[in-house]
Amino acid sequence: MRKKIAKFSILPLAAGSIFFSFSTKDAAKLNLEDYSTYDLDLDYTVDDLRGELKPEFKFSHTSPVLGKSYVGFKEALAFKESGGDYKSINEYGYLGKYQFGVGTLNLVGIYDTINFLNSPALQEAAFYANASRNKWILQRDIKRFEGKTINGVKVTESGILAAAHLAGPGSVKKYLRSWGAQAFSDAFGTTIKNYMKRFGGYDVSFIETKKNARVDFESL
Structure with missing residues (x-):
């Protein structure tokens, strides 16, 4: 049986260099140090364009910085709920990017769960409507408890709205008004x-305080 001998080729980057072709046996004898470019003055043919880049541009940025804005709030919450996946359905039947229950969707005027899962715009509208509704229900508690410390945690408006998304506004009221004595945890052990x-x-502050807020389908 004839032995198959692999061939290797080296194509140098610099123009005018020699093309090499050799077998695996020759490659084993090759001293790579003979081909080192260490301490050589290299003549590059590509211009250095780094000086033309905008100063604020950084290669390390893979996503926009959302900070503490409303968008930052909802995206952080979505990442915790579903990893930001609009198609997500968990083992308890909670749906979409923000993991809504069917009952909560009905409260903001959504009854078609298939359409809901297939519409990112509808999911974003549902999140806003639900947050607006929760803000109206909890407006007195926000004024009373914001800035206070309960169970070692400073109470803020966004914290209250996030907790309402998790547990519902009624459970958040009980938690706040009992100064943390009446606690809540979901099926995964997550607490208010x-x-x-x-x-x-x-x-x-972008979220409007609105009683019985519902999704405006005409605006989608």
Whole structure:
């Protein structure tokens, strides 16, 4: 049987260099140090364009910085809920990017869950409507408890709204008015205290305080 001998080729970067072709046996004898470019003056043919880049541009940025804005708030909450996946359905039947229950969707005027899962715009509108509704229900508690410390966590408006998304506004009222004595945890063991801490300090003034807020389908 004839032995198959692999061939290797080296194509140098610099123009005018020699093309090499050799077998695996020759490659084993090759001293790579003979081909080192260390301490050589190299003549590059590509211009250095780094000076033309805008000063604020950084290669390390892979996503926009959302900070403590409303968008930062909802995206941080979405990442915790579903990893930001609009198609997500968990084992308890919670749906979409923000993991809504069917009952909550009905409260903001959504009854078609298939359409809901297939419409990012509808999911974003549902999140806003639900947050607006929760803000109306909890407006007195926000005024009373914002800035206070309960169970070692500073209470903020965004923390309250995040907790309401997790547990519902009724459970948040009980938690606040009992000064943390009446606690809540979901099926995964996540607590109101955890959400109060994790999502505190965001600027959610963009969210309107509105009774019975519902999704405006005409605007989608």
